[in-house]
Amino acid sequence: MDGVVHLVAPDRPIPSNSARPMAAPSASEQARDQVLLRVESITKQYANQAALSDVTFDIQAGEILGIIGPNGAGKTTLLEAVAGILPIDRGDVRWHGKPLPPSRRREAIFYLPDGVRPYLDQPVTRVLSFFAGVYRRSTDEISGAIESVGLTPVLRKRVYALSKGYGRRLMLTLGLLTPQLLLLMDEPFDGFDLRQTREIVSLLRAEVAKGRTFVLAIHQLADAERVCDRFILLVDGRVRGIGTLSDLRSRTGISSGSLEDVFLALT
Amino acid sequence: MFFLRLPETFRVQNAPMRPLLVKELWEILSGRALWTMLLLMCPLIGYSFSQAASLYGEASVTGRQSPVLASSLSPLDGVLVPTLGAFYVAVTLLFPFVAIRVLGQEKESGALRLLVQLPYRSSSLIAAKLAAVLAAWVLSSIPAISALVIWAMQGGHLSAPETLNLLFGHLLYGLLVGAIALFSASVSESAATAAIVTLAFTIGSWVLDFTVAGQPGLLAWIARLSLTQVLRTFEQGLLSAGLVVGIGAAMFGFAALANVWLPPGVQLRDKVIRSIVWVLVVALALGLATQIRLTFDATEDRRNSFPPADQHLLASLAQPLVVTVNLAPEDPRYADLQRNVLAKLERAMPDVSIRLASGRQSQAAAAGEDRYGEVEYTYDARSDVSRSTSPREILPMLYGLAGVSPPAPAPGSDYPGYPLVAGRQVALLWFFAGLPLCIALAWWWSRRLPKPLPARS
Numbered sequence: 001m002d003g004v005v006h007l008v009a010p011d012r013p014i015p016s017n018s019a020r021p022m023a024a025p026s027a028s029e030q031a032r033d034q035v036l037l038r039v040e041s042i043t044k045q046y047a048n049q050a051a052l053s054d055v056t057f058d059i060q061a062g063e064i065l066g067i068i069g070p071n072g073a074g075k076t077t078l079l080e081a082v083a084g085i086l087p088i089d090r091g092d093v094r095w096h097g098k099p100l101p102p103s104r105r106r107e108a109i110f111y112l113p114d115g116v117r118p119y120l121d122q123p124v125t126r127v128l129s130f131f132a133g134v135y136r137r138s139t140d141e142i143s144g145a146i147e148s149v150g151l152t153p154v155l156r157k158r159v160y161a162l163s164k165g166y167g168r169r170l171m172l173t174l175g176l177l178t179p180q181l182l183l184l185m186d187e188p189f190d191g192f193d194l195r196q197t198r199e200i201v202s203l204l205r206a207e208v209a210k211g212r213t214f215v216l217a218i219h220q221l222a223d224a225e226r227v228c229d230r231f232i233l234l235v236d237g238r239v240r241g242i243g244t245l246s247d248l249r250s251r252t253g254i255s256s257g258s259l260e261d262v263f264l265a266l267t
Numbered sequence: 268m269f270f271l272r273l274p275e276t277f278r279v280q281n282a283p284m285r286p287l288l289v290k291e292l293w294e295i296l297s298g299r300a301l302w303t304m305l306l307l308m309c310p311l312i313g314y315s316f317s318q319a320a321s322l323y324g325e326a327s328v329t330g331r332q333s334p335v336l337a338s339s340l341s342p343l344d345g346v347l348v349p350t351l352g353a354f355y356v357a358v359t360l361l362f363p364f365v366a367i368r369v370l371g372q373e374k375e376s377g378a379l380r381l382l383v384q385l386p387y388r389s390s391s392l393i394a395a396k397l398a399a400v401l402a403a404w405v406l407s408s409i410p411a412i413s414a415l416v417i418w419a420m421q422g423g424h425l426s427a428p429e430t431l432n433l434l435f436g437h438l439l440y441g442l443l444v445g446a447i448a449l450f451s452a453s454v455s456e457s458a459a460t461a462a463i464v465t466l467a468f469t470i471g472s473w474v475l476d477f478t479v480a481g482q483p484g485l486l487a488w489i490a491r492l493s494l495t496q497v498l499r500t501f502e503q504g505l506l507s508a509g510l511v512v513g514i515g516a517a518m519f520g521f522a523a524l525a526n527v528w529l530p531p532g533v534q535l536r537d538k539v540i541r542s543i544v545w546v547l548v549v550a551l552a553l554g555l556a557t558q559i560r561l562t563f564d565a566t567e568d569r570r571n572s573f574p575p576a577d578q579h580l581l582a583s584l585a586q587p588l589v590v591t592v593n594l595a596p597e598d599p600r601y602a603d604l605q606r607n608v609l610a611k612l613e614r615a616m617p618d619v620s621i622r623l624a625s626g627r628q629s630q631a632a633a634a635g636e637d638r639y640g641e642v643e644y645t646y647d648a649r650s651d652v653s654r655s656t657s658p659r660e661i662l663p664m665l666y667g668l669a670g671v672s673p674p675a676p677a678p679g680s681d682y683p684g685y686p687l688v689a690g691r692q693v694a695l696l697w698f699f700a701g702l703p704l705c706i707a708l709a710w711w712w713s714r715r716l717p718k719p720l721p722a723r724s
Contacts, residue, residue, distance in 0.1 A: 117378075
């Protein structure tokens with residue numbers, strides 16, 4: 001027992017770039033329909049303004065769940081509340097049906113916030129070494145994570161000197177070095193062009209195939225449609241719809257509309 | 268399957284501390300604040316040292332001609348205290364910016380939101396940051412330590428107990444400032460606000476010291492809260508267990524408060540309640556610390572103690588001694604009496620009670636009374652009165668009250684004094700050229716890029 005990993009087996013492999021067939025049966029598919037995390041009636045108010053109102057949803061094991069909504073909808077607030085780093089007024093989070101208090105969320109969940117450039121004065125290598133050291137990652141695991149995210153060209157740069165895209169890749173690499181089963185990511189595709197977004201989508205899919213679960217807050221609906229299995233439509237801190245694209249289509253009666261069309265119809 | 272484990276199996280366990288400590292150390296080394304402070308310290312400490320050594324040298328010229336004058340030449344007062352006084356100024360004004368960085372930077376960049384998700388208790392995070400503050404203080408002390416090394420290389424005398432005691436006092440003061448800075452950073456949203464809060468403590472202490480020290484009554488009590496008072500006892504060559512415990516309790520209190528305010532996911536109400544509990548706990552600890560009277564005189568000239576034979580005899584007087592002082596607290600005679608007699612008696616005798624007959628009355632109000640200036644000593648139901656502030660008169664009187672014979676003075680126990688005329692050139696060259704160059708090189712070394720991560724096997 002290495003004394004570090006809490007929810008995940010210590011020998012859990014770090015994903016590599018080796019592509020797996022997307023359609024192959026995977027642990028994630030077997031695990032689907034099992035509720036990994038249940039968010040119940042989360043309510044958060046800032047002064048007199050409701051940031052989240054009675055938000056309830058389930059996260060299935062091995063899925064990519066997209067929280068979509070316009071700016072100011074409460075996506076970031078919701079992720080931070082679920083991660084346990086923002087105090088809430090009311091609500092509950094359950095892990096496999098059992099309460100998971102905020103102080104223990106980090107055992108199951110890791111949250112990658114938007115707009116964070118950790119340790120600006122440090123070279124990228126040192127930041128990665130820190131996270132790898134904390135989680136006792138092997139050299140192969142570190143190299144695998146770096147290669148899969150495409151961070152190699154900037155390893156010796158300082159964090160403040162990274163472009164927006166590489167800053168995002170650094171955060172993603174840190175996320176991959178963590179062992180938590182559930183990764184929450186705020187605007188993970190911000191700063192990526194179309195080709196880069198597709199690379200990252202493939203990477204997330206490969207992670208899902210290995211049993212990880214993702215919740216992504218995305219305001220670009222095209223990106224969300226490309227990567228997510230299910231969606232939560234959030235507007236003004238309220239859930240306006242939950243389900244797969246086809247669920248949402250049938251709810252709105254739009255038989256072949258895009259996520260954009262569905263979103264507009266539901267909001 | 269690993270991802271279907273039940274929550275019962277989840278356990279918070281300690282992650283290795285080494286990566287965290289290494290990260291904190293690099294954060295300190297990578298910032299400009301530490302190196303800028305070190306560069307600013309060079310001329311500040313260098314000038315203080317060369318001035319102190321120069322004045323000491325001038326006094327030594329006459330001291331060499333007279334053993335009596337020489338015996339008054341102590342490097343502790345002449346060189347160590349003024350040199351480390353400059354270090355104290357730097358720690359008060361500049362060190363907060365270095366200490367704040369260990370947390371403030373992470374708060375500003377958002378990295379704290381990552382840090383609090385790592386498998387460390389928040390107390391471990393605070394402990395690692397305090398360790399970084401300690402490392403920063405050790406680096407910051409290099410100019411001051413180098414001044415002492417130069418002094419010793421020039422033939423200057425350093426008494427190990429009094430030097431180490433003084434350095435220990437500065438260490439405690441530095442860590443206390445660091446703990447305040449850490450607490451300030453934990454409650455402030457930005458490093459700038461944290462700096463203002465910390466400087467309010469440190470500079471506020473100066474203001475307290477300058478404006479209300481020596482005042483009677485409540486003001487005198489308030490003046491004792493000044494951080495500046497922390498060092499005064501060590502500068503007198505005393506190691507006070509009560510003071511050390513008190514500073515430790517205050518440091519612990521600020522660290523505990525930082526620990527309360529660090530986690531972002533806790534309700535404000537809960538943080539306030541926990542803070543109040545900690546404040547009460549620390550207040551209790553500080554109260555208990557004031558009851559600890561154990562002190563050690565670390566000075567070579569034993570200035571805080573009576574001669575050894577008197578100390579030994581006074582320690583054997585088991586009955587309570589009650590001293591009633593008819594002096595106002597701000598009267599200079601009271602300060603003399605306190606320093607020359609009362610403080611020494613409190614350390615030497617097992618049971619001494621001192622009370623001011625005038626209470627908190629001011630000097631102007633008390634001076635009109637007939638008995639003003641008298642000090643009454645009561646031992647074993649016998650009492651005597653004296654107006655003297657000198658132990659030469661008071662000790663024989665006490666021995667008379669106790670019915671014991673004064674001890675014979677021990678020969679050869681006089682402090683010889685250590686006169687030294689040292690040149691200034693070496694010190695000035697070191698502090699204005701050599702040391703800044705070394706610091707610049709160390710800064711450059713700290714900025715070098717690490718080796719690339721090893722390739723996959």
